[in-house]
Amino acid sequence: MKQCIICRKFKEAFSDEHVIPDALGGYYHIYSVCTQCNSRMGSTVDVKLVNHKFSEFQRFTLGLKGKSKKLPNPFIGIHRIDGEESRRVQLRIDGDGKLVPYVVPTVEYEKLDDGTRVSICVDASDKNKLSGILDGVAKKLKVPLEQLKLPEQAVRSIARPNIQGGFSIDLFEFKIGLLKIAYEFAVDTIPEYFHDDAAVEIAEILFHADHSRVEKYVNIGSGFERNLFSSLEKYLDIAKKKHFLVLCSHRAGGLSCLMHLHQLFAVGVSLSKKMYPDHLFVVGVNDIEKKSFRKIFGEELSREVYGVPFLRFQYYFENEAALMRFQELQMSEHFEVIQVKGEIPVFDKSGNALETTLNEKMNAVAPLAKSEFLSEKEFICTYNFAEDVFVKVNPGGELVQVTAVREEYVNVSKI
Ligand SMILES: [Zn+2]
Structure with missing residues (x-):
């Protein structure tokens, strides 16, 4: 029996917890979260990061498939082509992970004295479905198929379609996912932090997915401010496909964790007002390409860099x-x-x-x-x-x- 760091109960069954969700290319594993909390974190906390529009874009561009073995489609929904207001377009992902525009079939009717003129617009890939669509139209209009007047078929292609659409971006809920990463990194690195009053509260926030208290801790930057890392750029290659977690303790600010998830989020989490070993400075480097995670401590870091x-x-x-x-x-x-x-x-x-x-x-x-x-x-x-x-x-x-x-x-x- 050992104590789970999320529910804080003594449990028998523990499982492999990804501190950074694996769908974001995370390779940092810990084994101190009970099986129940592990799946709970996946469905209530990690999901806010993984399904964030930014993450979907990144997973798409880096080809990170995640658990379902499918690439997310950040462009899901109905869009329009510039200058073709009546056309509706979807952006689909083909077998090679490329984006392919797909014209949603549309049928337009025009009543004429001697019948109904029907115009049908389909994607080139749907050409073989034309007769089926026509059958459906005849049924709907309750007229024999022969009475439908079809204009001649024309195939048109637009070389560089300009596709317009809209997204909704979460500016708030994803922060709970960042809080979890900082908390787990801190507990795993400084075991005594687990007993800190702030750690007790953070575990409770995570357990209940209580968004109302998240910003009490995730309070350095909006979540997207990369310049939080400007002073660390001489050590850390933030342009590379890597996630960085920086845990530091100092007299003035207590214990905090800065995190930079490659091209996604950059934020600072205030983990405690208490001071942990002075000048503690630990960097967690998650290398998406090398599929690895490692921690580097203080002086080792400058030795390695310089x-x-x-x-x-x-x-x-x-x-x-x-x-x-x-x-x-x-x-x-x-x-x-x-x-x-x-x-x-x-x-x-x-x-x-x-x-x-x-x-x-x-x-x-x-x-x-x-x-x-x-x-x-x-x-x-x-x-x-x-x-x-x-x-x-x-x-x-x-x-x-x-x-x-x-x-x-x-x-x-x-x-
Ligand atoms: Zn638990």
Whole structure:
């Protein structure tokens, strides 16, 4: 027996829960939702996301078939062709997943002195149904078939039909689907969050599909604001076919989850006012093409994005003679900045070792560091030191003053 994270009861039977609905290309599975809640979530919560007009468009363009093994048709309904007001058109999906316009059959009558003129308009694919339609018309008019006057058949094709129609877009109910994703991601990542008062309320909202309380939590952005991710774009490749979930905890805002579902929704969920491990930063990456999901934690993320930097130093010399001597050292094949256990120790002017390392000095001035992308893949960050910082270089263990360090990342690759 374990506790279900939705109904919060102790249950025997659990099943595979897709945190992001599989119809949207979700590959994040958890096993902490009971079988009953799982199907309940599918029919009352996930459905709002999956059947959203935006999702239907995307599933159609990405060819995501979902449970029914059918592509959704976001263009379902009756449309019109520009300039042909009497024609009604449907957009159908053929076997190859292509959209095909289909003219809905129409029959028009005109009473003449010597009978009734009938004009029938059908789609070219319905040509073989013409005689059947005509039979029906004769029956309806209660006249023998021979009395119907048919104008000559004409086939017309419109090369680039401009089809007009209307849609209804849900701006509200889909948010419950986003709340579920954020909640499940948080509980799965921070187990103690499950006992948070806010988590208890969110589980209740999801269980009852209570839309009236959803916006209390799904309250960062309207749901469609991609610029919520502008500060994360240097890490995350949001143009790729991926969904991103970003869980972060900070002193000011508590625990929140930003989510970016590829070309669909971008929203932030306030999960708690409480603070969880400070600077907690976890990114969930759902790769639609690779059919995979993984979580990346804080520092791992920047390591993966930037790799190990090459450090370039800016030195200061008191006179030209010192500069010349240093340049000679630099020519030596044994030239190096001295490191101890992978860290560069720093010294004062007299050569006394300081408590800190160069890295710590850089971190201390990090808020004032200047960073820029030289290209898509090249990134540099410059740290200027206001106080005197010395390092030792080989050969000879010479003391030199460093006024700035430039970190060069030459192979930046976004997640
Ligand atoms: Zn349950």
